Amino acid sequence: MATVELRFSALPEHVRTARLVAAAVARRAGVDEAVLDEVRLAVGEACTRAVGLHQSNGVDAPVRVALIEDEKQFSIEVGDEAPHATAGDRPPGSGPDASVDPDAEGEDEMGLAVISGLVDDVEVTAGEGGGLIRMTWPTTPAPLL
Incomplete structure (x- = not known):
């Protein structure tokens, strides 16, 4: 099992680099060429979401991306350090993101849907x-060979 890890400052301009690295590692891992655009787009959405959560919650920690190559699958983990309230902890439409930006929660859900x-x-x-x-x-x- 091979793993590549990236950590980057929560700035939108670093998302493109994460997308390019993820696509390159996915190709090397044996992900089908026809799916590489989906890999790029999904990583871009996940990283953009993490950057937004860090910025809206004032988190200075880097966004984490792990590219994990197993025998029969390739996984990408995008992690953030922003506090997330669980559904039982808050009423709908509120939460740490909504207090700063009322549209943040909707954008978060849209990114996950994509x-x-x-x-x-x-x-x-x-x-x-x-x-x-x-x-x-x-x-x-x-x-x-």
């Missing part, structure tokens, strides 16, 4: 210490 539309295998976890989006794609093994 990711879910691009990636069949998505897992989203969130709590007080931050959130994580794990996206997984199947790979085809490289031919033996």
